[in-house]
Amino acid sequence: MVRTEELRKVFVDGKRGEVVAVTGATFEAKEGQILGLLGKNGAGKSTLLRMLSTVLTPTSGRAWVNGIDTQVDSSQVRQQLGFMSASTALYGRMSPREIFRYFGELYGLKGNQLTNRMNELIEKLEIGPYADGLCDKLSTGQKQRVNIARTLLHDPQVLFFDEPTSGLDVVMSQDVMSFVEDERKRGKTIIYCTHIMSEVDRLCDRVICIHDGELMGQGTVEELKAQTGKDTLEQAFLSIVGYKREVLA
Amino acid sequence: MNWTMIVFKKEWREMLRDKRVKKAMLFGPIFSVVLMMMMFGVIFSSVEKASKTTVYVVKGNRDKAVTGFIDMLDKGGMKVIDIDSVDAAKKGITKGDVRLALDFGKGMAASLAKPEPFILNAYYDPQEQKAQIALSVVEKESGMLSEGILKSILKEKGVDETFIKPLSVKRNEVKVGESSSSQFLVQLLPYFIVIWAFFGALSSASDLVSGEKERQTLETLLISPAPRNQIAIGKLLALIAASLTATSVSVLAIFVMYYLKLPFLQKVFENGLGLTLSGLFVIIITLVPTCALFGSILLAISSYAKNTREAQTYLSQASMFVTMPAAFSQIIGFTDFAQSEVVYAIPILNTANVIRNALMGRYDALGIVITISTGVLIATFAVWYSVKLFNKETILSRI
Numbered sequence: 111m112v113r114t115e116e117l118r119k120v121f122v123d124g125k126r127g128e129v130v131a132v133t134g135a136t137f138e139a140k141e142g143q144i145l146g147l148l149g150k151n152g153a154g155k156s157t158l159l160r161m162l163s164t165v166l167t168p169t170s171g172r173a174w175v176n177g178i179d180t181q182v183d184s185s186q187v188r189q190q191l192g193f194m195s196a197s198t199a200l201y202g203r204m205s206p207r208e209i210f211r212y213f214g215e216l217y218g219l220k221g222n223q224l225t226n227r228m229n230e231l232i233e234k235l236e237i238g239p240y241a242d243g244l245c246d247k248l249s250t251g252q253k254q255r256v257n258i259a260r261t262l263l264h265d266p267q268v269l270f271f272d273e274p275t276s277g278l279d280v281v282m283s284q285d286v287m288s289f290v291e292d293e294r295k296r297g298k299t300i301i302y303c304t305h306i307m308s309e310v311d312r313l314c315d316r317v318i319c320i321h322d323g324e325l326m327g328q329g330t331v332e333e334l335k336a337q338t339g340k341d342t343l344e345q346a347f348l349s350i351v352g353y354k355r356e357v358l359a
Numbered sequence: 360m361n362w363t364m365i366v367f368k369k370e371w372r373e374m375l376r377d378k379r380v381k382k383a384m385l386f387g388p389i390f391s392v393v394l395m396m397m398m399f400g401v402i403f404s405s406v407e408k409a410s411k412t413t414v415y416v417v418k419g420n421r422d423k424a425v426t427g428f429i430d431m432l433d434k435g436g437m438k439v440i441d442i443d444s445v446d447a448a449k450k451g452i453t454k455g456d457v458r459l460a461l462d463f464g465k466g467m468a469a470s471l472a473k474p475e476p477f478i479l480n481a482y483y484d485p486q487e488q489k490a491q492i493a494l495s496v497v498e499k500e501s502g503m504l505s506e507g508i509l510k511s512i513l514k515e516k517g518v519d520e521t522f523i524k525p526l527s528v529k530r531n532e533v534k535v536g537e538s539s540s541s542q543f544l545v546q547l548l549p550y551f552i553v554i555w556a557f558f559g560a561l562s563s564a565s566d567l568v569s570g571e572k573e574r575q576t577l578e579t580l581l582i583s584p585a586p587r588n589q590i591a592i593g594k595l596l597a598l599i600a601a602s603l604t605a606t607s608v609s610v611l612a613i614f615v616m617y618y619l620k621l622p623f624l625q626k627v628f629e630n631g632l633g634l635t636l637s638g639l640f641v642i643i644i645t646l647v648p649t650c651a652l653f654g655s656i657l658l659a660i661s662s663y664a665k666n667t668r669e670a671q672t673y674l675s676q677a678s679m680f681v682t683m684p685a686a687f688s689q690i691i692g693f694t695d696f697a698q699s700e701v702v703y704a705i706p707i708l709n710t711a712n713v714i715r716n717a718l719m720g721r722y723d724a725l726g727i728v729i730t731i732s733t734g735v736l737i738a739t740f741a742v743w744y745s746v747k748l749f750n751k752e753t754i755l756s757r758i
Contacts (some may be wrong), residue, residue, distance in 0.1 A: 163582045166752050189584045199574040203376040204369075215365045216583040260579075 111299055112139040112162060112268060117171035119157050119323075131157040132323045135171065139299050139316075141267075144290065146314030147303040148347055154323040155303040156195075159270050162301070163193050175268055176299075189217065192266035194257055196276035202246035206237055206256040209245065210263055217264035231259040235289075251282040258289050268299045275309065287313060307344045317343075321351035362585035366593025367600075374563045374601055383562040384601050388555045388609035395551065396616045396627055399543060403626035405489070412493045415442040415451055415460035422468035428479075431500050437493070448482055458490035459483045461497065471508055543627060544613075545718045546689050549711035551609050553685040556646060557653045559605020560598045561674055564657035567594050568754075569670035578755060591658065591749040595742060598654035606646055638717040641727060648734030649710045653681070655741030662748040684708035688715060703729035706737055 117135035120128050132154040139145035147155045160166040162173055164184035173180045175187045200209055207228065214224040232241050235255045240248055245256065254274075261269065271290060275283040290313060294300055302313055310317055311331060318328040327334060327350040331343050338349040374380045416429060418441050429439050440457070442448045448460030462480040470477035481497060483490035510520040571577035580590060616624060617632045634642075660677060664670035688711030691697045703709045703723075709730040716723060748754060 160578075160755075165578060165581050165755060185584045185586060188582055191582060193579065193582045195575070195578075197575050198579050199576050201369075201373060201576060203373045208372075212365070212369045213579075213583065216362060216580075216585050218584070 111141055111177070112145075112173070112175050112301060114138075114162070114173040115171055117158065117161055117173055118169050119154075119161055119166060120169045130323050132161070132320075135325055137318055137325065137328060139268075139301050141299050142294060142297045143315040144294050144300040144302050144313050146310045146317040147301060147320055148305065148307075148310055148317050149303075149320035150305055150351075153320045155320055156272055157323075158320070159193070159272055159301065159303060163191055163270060164188055189264075190267050192261040192264070192269045193272070194261040194270070194274050195272035196254070196274050196278065197272075198257060200245040200248075200253055200256055200260075203244060205242045205244055206248075206259070207232070207241045209256065209260060213260050214263050219264060227263060227265070231262060235259050250278065251285075254278060254282060254286065258286065262289075262293070266298075268301075269293055270301050270303075272303045273305070274302075275304075275306065283309075307342070307347065311343055319347055319350045326350045362589040363593040363596065366585065366590050367596040370567065370594055370597035371600055374597060377563065377566070380563045380601065384559045384605045385608055387558065388551075388605050389612045391555075392551060392609050392612035393616060395547065396613075396624055399547075400621070400623040400627050404623045412459065412489060413438040413440060413457050414493065414497075415440055415448045415457050417442055417445055417448055417460065417462040419463060420465045420467075422466070424468035424471050425463045428463070428467075428500065428504065431504070432497070435496060435500065437496065445480075445482065452482060452484055452490075458487055459493040459497065474508060474512065544633065545715055546692065548613065548718060549688045549714040550685050552606050552642070552646070552714055553649065553688070553707060553711045554682065555609040556602045556606035556650050557678065557681045559608075560602040560650075560654055560657055561678065563601055564598060564661045565664070565667045565670040565674060566661075567598065567658065568661040569664040570661075570667050572755065573666045581755070587749045587754075588746045591662070591746045592742075595654050595658050595745065598657050599650050602650035602653050603646070606650065610642070633718055633720065635720065637722065638720065641717045641722055642714050645710050645713045645727065645730055645734075648731050648738055649707070652706065652734050652738040652741065655738050655745055658745040659741050659748065662745050662754060681707055685711050688712055691715070700726065700729065702726075704733055706733055709733060 114135050114137055117132060118130070119132045120130050123129050135158055137145070147158065149155050157166065161168050162175065162180065164180050164187050167181065176190050178187050178190070180187050200206075201212075204212070210228045210231070211224065214228065219227060232238050235258060237252075237255055237259060240252055245253065248256065258274075269290075274286050274290075278286065287309065290300060290302065294315075302309070304310060314331065316328065316330055317334060319326045319334070327337065329337065331346075334346045334350065335341065335343065338346040340346040340349055374384070414432060414437050416439050433439055442451065442460065445460070445462050448457075448462070451457045452460060460482040462482070464478070464480065467477050467479075479497075479501060481494055483494055485491070506523060509523055513520045513522065568577065571580065581587065614632070617628050656677060657674070660673045661670050664673055684705060684707040687708055691702070691708075691712060692715070696702050697712065697715075702712050703726040709726075713723075713727055713730050716726070
């Protein structure tokens with residue numbers, strides 16, 4: 111489970127002064143559920159995930175991952191997490207198997223336990239044919255499969271996906287979403303950042319709309335539609351973030 | 360858990376797979392040392408050959424003295440060829456067929472017997488260095504001949520022949536070190552060893568942190584349970600290993616060149632390698648903190664830079680600060696600084712100077728201690744700064 115209380119992050123920029131990236135973020139993501147973070151580019155989704163994954167320290171507020179305070183035991187928090195983003199590259203001069211071993215060791219897996227887990231994921235994600243080739247030679251889809259395997263390697267209880275289908279073709283996007291659904295079935299707590307409405311519609315049990323760093327509305331897709339009186343999630347989202355155009359009127 | 364070693368092993372493996380790093384760490388030092396040795400070997404043997412060059416001698420009266428002189432040149436290795444006239448000899452010099460021509464004129468034997476001054480005309484191109492060398496050989500031979508004649512005249516007149524040189528300087532070499540390399544090695548090797556300690560790790564530095572920022576692999580690494588200071592130290596160890604490897608390869612290349620005993624390198628190694636076990640030990644203990652210093656500076660730059668392009672700009676600027684003191688070590692022997700304790704407090708120059716002294720078989724304990732302490736002190740500061748950068752949020756947000 112992931113829980114936050116009034117999380118706020120302010121960056122100090124030499125030219126722009128104080129920039130509020132996230133403010134007043136209070137929410138809860140439950141086990142066996144996918145919580146969608148829906149917002150346009152630059153809304154603060156990635157900053158929020160980075161605070162939860164302890165890469166960034168909140169300016170104020172608190173967050174707990176599986177009951178562990180992110181600012182008290184950040185190493186333990188990271189041990190519980192799996193993080194995947196479409197923009198995350200792989201080490202080009204290493205093979206998928208070597209990358210799995212590297213990250214497996216970083217997460218404390220050893221010997222047979224690590225080898226078995228690697229083999230299990232290589233089989234499940236059909237990485238076998240290219241598991242020993244260099245990552246530089248892999249296609250975008252193959253790289254994304256390797257990325258998913260790397261994320262799931264230590265079988266984390268909490269998973270963060272930051273626009274994981276960005277830049278992928280339709281088939282690969284479907285595969286990624288299937289893996290996310292599988293992990294939900296396994297009882298994982300999942301936070302899924304995206305700006306693609308169809309993905310939210312398909313995957314998310316609950317949605318939070320984030321705009322200019324503020325959480326503007328939360329609930330199930332149906333609840334958001336009902337709250338705004340709109341027929342589609344897209345219209346509901348635009349209404350929540352205050353997008354003014356005649357078509358919405 | 361030892362995250363430092365996990366990160367180090369991964370970085371080292373990646374470095375060894377990178378062609379640019381391999382070139383800088385392995386082939387670069389070998390190539391430059393071999394090239395340098397060959398270049399100077401060729402220069403030295405050319406100088407030697409110049410003293411055994413071909414000389415034209417204008418045909419004319421070949422009396423006993425002229426024949427004797429030509430015999431001396433011949434025994435000295437010069438090839439003497441007869442030429443018809445001075446004009447023909449000058450033409451040969453202009454065309455580059457020969458570098459020196461001698462015209463003995465007439466009556467050399469008679470003049471020397473009287474004795475009265477005799478002029479031997481030498482023709483050469485003053486801009487031609489090999490001609491200057493050949494001329495100096497001829498002048499040396501004529502000087503010896505003159506001295507011989509003078510001695511015999513003095514002897515005939517019952518005067519002690521030592522009066523030829525009422526004042527002379529006797530050279531008495533004082534052995535300072537255990538053993539010494541040739542002057543050439545003493546001047547150049549410290550520069551090469553220090554330079555490769557830096558450049559060996561340079562090519563991998565930009566990739567190590569700023570490259571990870573650019574490829575967005577750093578975030579994944581920072582989200583792992585590994586503490587950031589251990590990640591930083593693991594990366595630092597990889598840079599130090601690259602630095603040590605490159606500098607060791609450059610030293611190894613020198614050893615290999617020495618043991619190959621190539622003919623054209625005889626002059627380069629005329630005093631042997633001049634490196635004793637204690638000298639080697641001093642070089643190693645001085646180089647280790649220097650490599651740590653270079654590694655930590657490179658890591659700090661790579662951590663600070665937003666991307667590889669920015670890192671490469673900073674790294675090229677940093678290389679200037681390393682090259683200059685290292686280059687100064689080549690001429691430090693001509694200055695009073697070589698014996699000054701102040702030099703040992705100047706990073707990089709101090710290492711080069713300790714290596715220079717070790718090659719001369721000299722060990723200044725205080726200097727070595729100051730050099731190591733300075734290196735350790737600055738390396739510690741640079742490591743602290745790198746780790747501090749790693750622990751800052753800007754390690755990611757400066758992208």
